[in-house]
Amino acid sequence: MNAEQILAETDRLLRDEVRGTRGLWPRACVWMLRLALETALAEVWARTRPEIARVPTRAQLLVLPTVVGDEVGQRVNHLWVTLSSVGHHHSYELAPTAAELRGWHNDVSSAVAGLSSRTPRGTQLARATIVPEDA
Amino acid sequence: MADALSEAMTEGPAPTEAADPAAGAGVGATAGDAMDAPRLAMYELLFDRVCAADLPDDVADVLLAAYEGDRQLAEALHGAVTTRAPSARRPAGPGEIAGIYLRSVVVEGFRGIGRETVLPLRPGPGLTLVMGRNGSGKSSFAEAAELVMTGDSFRWADRDGGAVWRGGWRNFHAGQDTETHIEVDLTVEGEHRPVTVERRWPAGDALEDGTSTVQRAGARRELLADQDWPAILATYRPFLSYAELGKLVHGRPSEMYDALHAILGLEQLVATEARLTTARKDLDARAKAVKQDLGRLREDLASCSDERAARVAAALGGRRPDLDTAESITTGTADPEPAGTLTDLTTITLPTADAVDAQVHDLREAAAAARQLAGTPPEEASRLADLLRRALEHHEAHGDGPCPVCGAGRLDQAWQAATRAEIDRQEQIAAAAVTTRTRLRDARDAARALLTAAPDALTVLTEPEADAARDHWRAWSELRTTTDPDALADGLTATHPPLVEAVTALVARAAREREMLDASWKPLAGRVAGWIGRARSVTADGPALAAVKAALTWLRATTQALREERLAPFAEQSADIWAQLRQESSVDLGPIRLEGTATRRRVAVDVTVDGVEGAALGVMSQGELHALGLALFLPRAMAATSPFRFLVIDDPVQAMDPAKVDGLARVLATVAASHQVIVFTHDDRLAEAARRLELGAEVLEVVRRERSVVEVRQVRDPVASCLDDARALTLTADLPPDVLTMLVPAFCRHALEQVFVELTRNRRLAAGARHVDVDEALWAARSTNQKAALALLDDVNRGQDVLPRLNRIGRWAGDTFQAVRAGAHGQSAGDMKPLVRDTGRLVEQLRRTA
Structure with missing residues (x-):
């Protein structure tokens, strides 16, 4: 599934009452949104520098602004951290609300669009030193 | 000793007298006709204590009548007493109250909830946590339950936020044509089928339009307002919200006092006190008004020129006003007013012009007649007639012969006849002269009779008009000395008209003056009479006022003693709860007391921080204050006298640190041993603590989809x-x-x-x-x-x-x-x-x- 497809499925979970998702859809949406973001990220590397896709996501995000520019790069970074934090349930947070999810859905959609428009096939990546994280 | 809480709370806006809800609560105007069980129980208690206190009869009568109602108190104050010994009927004890638990809350089209959604609950003691993010719709269940059960909601009733809240009560996604519907199913101990409390708002209805109904199995649907539940709910408030607790702890001292006081079941005594206070105020006000009126009356009496005013002022002037004298003056039964006043003149009479004219006419005619007689003095005619009668006698004795007087004439038959005729003529002349003279004398006398002296009233007056009148009157009365009838007649004619004119003018002035005096005196007299009536009734009310004052003093002391007696277990519970909630807090909570009366009533709590007394509540954190609110008000909702064995608590965890959340979880678990505790929270910590501490809580999660589709599931x-x-x-x-x-x-x-x-x-x-x-x-x-x-x-x-x-x-x-x-x-x-x-x-x- 590509990022757009994942976003479409997320929208369906958010909009309709999909059987079997009663009560669990808010968290499912968070993870799918994060996956959509990660998938779009993987697509960026596939078009530009496939080897970077193998490093941890955090490292990929550090490199990202040099490829897509600061604005989109930082937006993706922030979104990913937010969705990770909500999905990991670190704090005492309860499941997010539909309004929050809709907001993130919009943000991820525009970020995905931003990523794809800034990295057409054949884009050259500037040289960068990437330190892989201990996995 | 520190009552920091009361200090902190006294800073709020001054409470109004009307803020005393207990004053009018629960006591019907027709009290005494039928008392319900709690009223009867309190009457018994009061009766026993009154008997034990050995109060004077009138004080006891006033007290018991005041308990019964306004009408009975009014009667007792007027001496008509029908004190009843309490009947033998015993009220139901707390153990006999059927407990009420929540089974479910069903909500449709209300607040955050669109289509019909059920919050299933386990009826019976136990802890249920309903979790959900802010905006998930969980609080909508809490509010819906409160709204349908109490006909109100704390948020709705709130002055500041209420209007905003009322504006958005219908769910936007449910659509304008949808009916809003709230249903609370209850389990009532001893009833096999659930009881449903329900409220519906058809499309277009305002929030206030709906009414809650109660449906018992096999019974007719009834209005909730006709049940005693709303009043009981108001007293024990099993619905506690973070906002309400905050408001109670920070709000007016009187509101907190009322909230705690309501659970003590003393509102009947408070109402009794209120009635007695009203009666005392009325009596005092009347006495005071009479006193003030007297002051004003004295001023007005002093400025009134009427002499009656001065006499009344004298009667009312002393330390003990002479009411009887003042009354006799105002009603005109006192001595008549003394002479010498202008008002006397109204009694003056003068001969009319016609009468004077008649006298003048008589006088002048008599005078004219007298003048015609001039030259024929009647005495001479009389003497001549006498002489001739003797000559006739001589002739009769001696017969015809020569005249013995002249000697030349001859006395014969012809002479005799002529002489007889002459005698008649002379006697007629003499008689006419006598008549004329008598008539003249009579006419003069009659004229003089008109010429009275000036009346006393006239002689002492000083007005300018009086001088003229006196001059004219003097001229008038001096005419008495005039003997000449024509002069007298002239005098009368000349003097009378000006005299009449002068006197008439004076009398007219007197009448005007009298009128003026009456105009200022009459209303004053009316006021004096009215005041005397009130003053007498105030004097008569003296013993009643004394009885009311004594009754009040005794009742206040008795109520305070009962208050302390009954507050003690609640205060103990509060201390226990605080001990569990405080956890790492350095704040110690001392005894809780209800202090003051009327507008000065407040809750006093001794707060000790780090062992230092006298600390203000300001040192407590928001979370601590909130915990204090819970400590104070959880016992209220748990009172054994309340049939409601459920507690709905909205967002109690806010601003609490984790240690307090553990304490709260334990407190709630303790309460849940005897009560159904339903806690709504947006915070996972309480659920986590409940799980970790193995408190056996049921956890429900509420999530809200787009378009207000709300899901509830068990976690x-x-x-x-x-x-x-x-x-x-x-x-x-x-x-x-x-x-x-x-x-x-x-x-x-x-x-x-x-x-x-x-x-x-x-x-x-x-x-x-x-x-x-x-x-x-x-x-x-x-x-x-x-x-x-x-x-x-x-x-x-x-x-x-x-x-x-x-x-x-x-x-x-x-x-x-x-x-x-x-x-x-x-x-x-x-x-x-x-x-x-x-x-x-x-x-x-x-x-x-x-």
């Missing part, structure tokens, strides 16, 4: 529910397989993360770690691997040792952990069911070996 624990979710996903046919391969591992990983968090928290807290520190450690463990390291090896940095540690459990454990981690990043495929099963097995294993 066993976060780990189990994640696994349930993962399992549910593997069974659904409505999602594409590649979506499932993303989501199922994510839920499995979440289950593992939750169990790691749980293991870490349980171990560290059991070892005495502080909540904040545990939270911080968990926060630092960001990845699944780090959480596992923290849980399994108690060190977040030993991530590399996690897999070997898991492999010691079994190869499958390590494989599952790896598969879950990889799958959560979209890197898995195939059948998801074994992954869910293995994750469940791993969770069980981890919990068992922890």
